[in-house]
Amino acid sequence: MLSSIMKTNDIREALMARLLRAIEGSMHVVYGQRKRAVFRDLPATIVEIGPGTGANMRYYAPGTRVIAVEPNPAMHPYLRKAARRYSLQLDLRSTKAEHLDLVTESTEAVISTLVLCSVDDPEQVVSEIRRVLKPGGRFIYLEHVAAVKDTALARMQDFLYRLWLVLFDGCRLNRHTWTTINAAGFQQVSMDCFKLKSAWVPVSPHIFGVAVK
Ligand SMILES: C[S@@+](CC[C@H](N)C(=O)[O-])C[C@H]1O[C@@H](n2cnc3c(N)ncnc32)[C@H](O)[C@@H]1O
Numbered sequence: 340m341l342s343s344i345m346k347t348n349d350i351r352e353a354l355m356a357r358l359l360r361a362i363e364g365s366m367h368v369v370y371g372q373r374k375r376a377v378f379r380d381l382p383a384t385i386v387e388i389g390p391g392t393g394a395n396m397r398y399y400a401p402g403t404r405v406i407a408v409e410p411n412p413a414m415h416p417y418l419r420k421a422a423r424r425y426s427l428q429l430d431l432r433s434t435k436a437e438h439l440d441l442v443t444e445s446t447e448a449v450i451s452t453l454v455l456c457s458v459d460d461p462e463q464v465v466s467e468i469r470r471v472l473k474p475g476g477r478f479i480y481l482e483h484v485a486a487v488k489d490t491a492l493a494r495m496q497d498f499l500y501r502l503w504l505v506l507f508d509g510c511r512l513n514r515h516t517w518t519t520i521n522a523a524g525f526q527q528v529s530m531d532c533f534k535l536k537s538a539w540v541p542v543s544p545h546i547f548g549v550a551v552k
Pocket residue numbers: 359366388389390391392393394395408409410411414434435436437451452453454457458459
């Protein structure tokens with residue numbers, strides 16, 4: 340029983356890695372402009388939680404040390420390959436972002452794109468991010484979120500919630516991630532709310548910005 344559950348998880352994780360890799364090009368098209376703007380002046384060492392197959396690596400300056408916190412082992416070969424391709428120093432950690440294996444106030448920038456929908460405990464993750472950031476350090480985020488309450492899109496998200504969770508390796512369609520970030524105690528939070536124009540309608544509402552400790 341246990342071994343068949345583990346096998347199902349392995350298959351789901353492997354499928355998620357393949358899917359992410361397959362849609363990397365289209366993510367570059369829809370998110371590229373925003374990502375380029377915020378990833379332009381990153382420090383020499385950055386922490387990225389849930390980097391997946393390395394969709395963000397093309398935006399990092401060659402030589403950057405990327406501490407990549409990625410619990411899905413099926414993503415790791417893709418990450419190693421992307422790091423080589425973009426000449427990055429990869430420091431890969433298999434832990435979950437709920438407990439970052441990093442010293443308090445040790446880092447200048449943490450990045451999360453499309454991750455807070457998937458983590459088990461978003462409040463704990465954002466609190467960990469804030470813990471490891473130095474004062475003045477930046478948390479750069481791009482996340483899909485819940486639609487405006489009582490709209491047709493919100494009803495669609497509620498209807499698809501369970502199916503989406505299973506199909507996309509724990510992705511929750513209707514998280515109020517903006518509340519989590521705003522309530523985390525950052526000194527300053529910039530937040531751009533926008534709707535993505537793509538075929539992925541259930542995940543179209545997004546937030547994007549920088550929270551400064
Ligand atoms: C939808 S993918 C996004 C991948 C990548 N950030 C991107 O923008 O393409 C979500 C990622 O979060 C990772 N993830 C899920 N739970 C996590 C956790 N608790 N801590 C860190 N990463 C997690 C998944 O393994 C996956 O790589």
